[in-house]
Amino acid sequence: xxxxxxxxxxxxxxxxxxxxxxxxxxxxxxxxxxxxxxxxxxxxxxxxxxxxxxxxxxxxxxxxxxxxxxxxxxxxxxxxxxxxxxxxxxxxxxxxxxxxxxxxxxxxxxxxxxxxxxxxxxxxxxxxxxxxxxxxxxxxxxxxxxxxxxxxxxxxxxxxxxxxxxxxxxxxxxxxxxxxxxxxxxxxxxxxxxxxxxxxxxxxxx
Amino acid sequence: xxxxxxxxxxxxxxxxxxxxxxxxxxxxxxxxxxxxxxxxxxxxxxxxxxxxxxxxxxxxxxxxxxxxxxxxxxxxxxxxxxxxxxxxxxxxxxx
Numbered sequence: 001x002x003x004x005x006x007x008x009x010x011x012x013x014x015x016x017x018x019x020x021x022x023x024x025x026x027x028x029x030x031x032x033x034x035x036x037x038x039x040x041x042x043x044x045x046x047x048x049x050x051x052x053x054x055x056x057x058x059x060x061x062x063x064x065x066x067x068x069x070x071x072x073x074x075x076x077x078x079x080x081x082x083x084x085x086x087x088x089x090x091x092x093x094x095x096x097x098x099x100x101x102x103x104x105x106x107x108x109x110x111x112x113x114x115x116x117x118x119x120x121x122x123x124x125x126x127x128x129x130x131x132x133x134x135x136x137x138x139x140x141x142x143x144x145x146x147x148x149x150x151x152x153x154x155x156x157x158x159x160x161x162x163x164x165x166x167x168x169x170x171x172x173x174x175x176x177x178x179x180x181x182x183x184x185x186x187x188x189x190x191x192x193x194x195x196x197x198x199x200x201x202x203x204x205x206x
Numbered sequence: 207x208x209x210x211x212x213x214x215x216x217x218x219x220x221x222x223x224x225x226x227x228x229x230x231x232x233x234x235x236x237x238x239x240x241x242x243x244x245x246x247x248x249x250x251x252x253x254x255x256x257x258x259x260x261x262x263x264x265x266x267x268x269x270x271x272x273x274x275x276x277x278x279x280x281x282x283x284x285x286x287x288x289x290x291x292x293x294x295x296x297x298x299x300x301x
Contacts, residue, residue, distance in 0.1 A: 015272075022275060026282045033286045037293055044297060059235065066231050074224040077215075077265045084214045182267075189265045196257045200250035204238040 014179035021183040025190050028153075032194050035146050039201060042138045049135020054206035056121070057143070061112050062203035065105050066195065072101035073192040076161070076185045086175045088168065095165050098188065102158045109151050116140075143202055150198060153191045160184045213270040223264045230257050 043050045079094040120127030123144050128137055164184045167173040173180050234253035238246050263269045268276050 018271075018275070022278065026278075029282060029286065033289070037290055040290070041293060041297060044294070063231070063235055067228065070224060070227050070231070073261065073265050074220050077220045078217050081215055081217055081220070186266055189261050192265075193258045193261050196261065197254050200234060200238070200254050204235060204250050205247050206238075 012177055012179070014177075014182070017179040017183060018186075021186050025186060028190055028194075032146075032149075032197075035142070035149070036197065036201070039142050039146070042135070042142065046133075046135025046138060049133050050139050051206055053132075053136040053139035054202060056116075056119075057203050057206070058112065058115075059203045061108055062199050065108050066199045068101050068105045068108070069192045069195050072098045072105075073189050075101070076188050080178065080182055080185055083168070083173070083178045083181055084175055088174075091168060091181075092165060095161055095168075099158050099161050099165075102154050102161075106151060106154060109147070113144075146198060147202070150191070150194055153194070157184075157188050157191050160187060215264075215267070215270065219264060223260055227257055227260060230260075 075094045076098045079091045079098070082088075082091040082094060116122065120131075121140055122128075123141060128140065132140075161184050164173060164181050167180060230253050234250055237249050237253075240246075242249065262279065268279060
């Protein structure tokens with residue numbers, strides 16, 4: 001309420017925020033790690049069905065999305081260099097490119113999932129119960145849960161980056177105070193690293 | 207003060223790492239196209255691990271951070287590895 005309360009906002013500790021972000025990333029790693037273990041166990045129990053089901057996935061679209069995420073990881077990494085050199089225009093452009101690439105990733109995902117749905121492959125589908133073996137149903141269940149959860153992370157990452165862009169515009173984040181930008185980068189690289197494992201496990205090993 | 211506070215990574219480093227990551231991606235696609243049976247899985251996971259290592263080291267700045275963050279990350283991965291090994295020991299010996 002009083003004027004004096006407004007002066008207190010300089011609790012800036014980049015190292016502490018970084019540790020906080022890493023601790024959060026650890027929980028994310030264990031979340032996806034648990035799903036990867038479920039995947040490996042079911043794959044071990046149903047090797048032929050997983051092999052067969054993975055052939056349904058389009059390696060090309062998976063590879064395109066891998067390239068998109070890798071490039072977007074580089075652009076957001078470069079933005080921390082740009083902000084330290086006080087090149088704010090370049091920082092904003094690099095972040096904008098990252099968000100656009102994330103959007104393109106989601107568009108690809110939309111078409112990919114759409115094609116699966118039109119073939120009657122979706123969670124709870126009657127067609128899958130009739131035509132598919134238990135192992136194939138498991139594969140597609142994991143496919144939708146894991147890529148869906150990953151896509152949710154992409155959406156959250158986009159919101160996070162756009163939020164940081166606003167802060168940079170208002171210069172609340174600047175060349176001496178950019179922990180928030182670094183943390184959004186760490187989050188985005190996490191999303192990239194998860195996809196680095198999802199891509200071979202679902203698309204390549206068939 | 208500034209150089210002590212933060213290491214500015216040159217743009218070129220990021221570009222080189224991206225190119226290496228892309229090459230590794232295409233190599234892993236090419237390798238999994240060859241039928242190698244069980245080796246395909248091992249090969250794909252090997253490439254994914256190398257790629258993640260590069261992302262962690264350069265993009266996520268572990269190379270430039272204080273060592274304790276690297277130790278924490280290593281510890282979490284070690285726990286994860288132990289859980290995988292224990293899970294598979296269980297399934298493998300169930301017969």
